[in-house]
Amino acid sequence: MINNYLEGKIPMELGSLPNLLELNFAKNYLFGTIPLSLGNLSTLHKLSLSHNNLVGNIPSQLAQLSNLEHLSLSFNNLSGMIFDTGSLEGPFGSFQVCNVQIYGDFVVHIGSFTGETSKFSVGDKVICKVDYDRRKLIAPNHTCMHMLNFALREVLGNHVDQKGSIVLPEKLRFDFSHGKPVKPDKLRKIASIVNEQIKAELDVFSKEATLIDAKRINGL
Known part of the structure; x- marks a missing residue:
């Protein structure tokens, strides 16, 4: 159902569909929050809800889908506030943050390395510099x-x-x-x-x- 003109909220009933492997509602006019019931789709391999008008937080239940290999929620208005950009600087050099997304209970910083090792290590101390x-x-x-x-x-x-x-x-x-x-x-x-x-x-x-x-x- 990609790239149509579907409007309205994502039906909660989708969460009860058996053996669903892929769900793609990208590039529509969906709004509202992501139903918690989608966390019941244990067989789901791919979920794409990008380029809609979804709001709110991403349900942590999605992080429990063990078979999920691809999740796309970009270009929505989840939480309303746009993310900060800037850099994380440490012994690895500098990591330029150009995007930030929430996935389950994780805040994922997306960007690119410039500098020495191009690699984070557990325990690294970093200096966060926001683009004020x-x-x-x-x-x-x-x-x-x-x-x-x-x-x-x-x-x-x-x-x-x-x-x-x-x-x-x-x-x-x-x-x-x-x-x-x-x-x-x-x-x-x-x-x-x-x-x-x-x-x-x-x-x-x-x-x-x-x-x-x-x-x-x-x-x-």
Whole structure:
């Protein structure tokens, strides 16, 4: 079912298909989270869900599929936040990180070596250097995403629910549920609220909070 125009969520029922060897839903318009039931496909050898609009975390159940030889989840919006790039430097030389993906309980850093051995060893001490010039472009868009969430709820109501997002150096996208088209006058009001907050140059700060407390923060 690759490269079609399929829309909607991945059916949970897929997880009950017996003897399935390959599942390919790449290059469609699928959204939502990856069903935990896919972790039941013990016979699966290949799973491709790349180039969709999936969000959320990758289920750790996928890491338990002993027969899985190929997993492709690239070009989705899993977790919403774009990864940092930079380098890991140590006795092996320098490893340039150009991509970061989550697989089960692992955070996989993808890139290339420049330098001496071109090899990591257990116990190596490394210095992590983040590309802060790139992050400085991402951070304001991340803040604006929360401002947009706040404005949407102020204008459309608290029923607005985030369905996905992507935060990049050059832009942001925010997917939400509303049930009907947003009228032009309301769009202008939403944009006005966000622009007013930007012009106010409000202080931005970080604070650790429990999940329960975080959910009470309007716009978060």
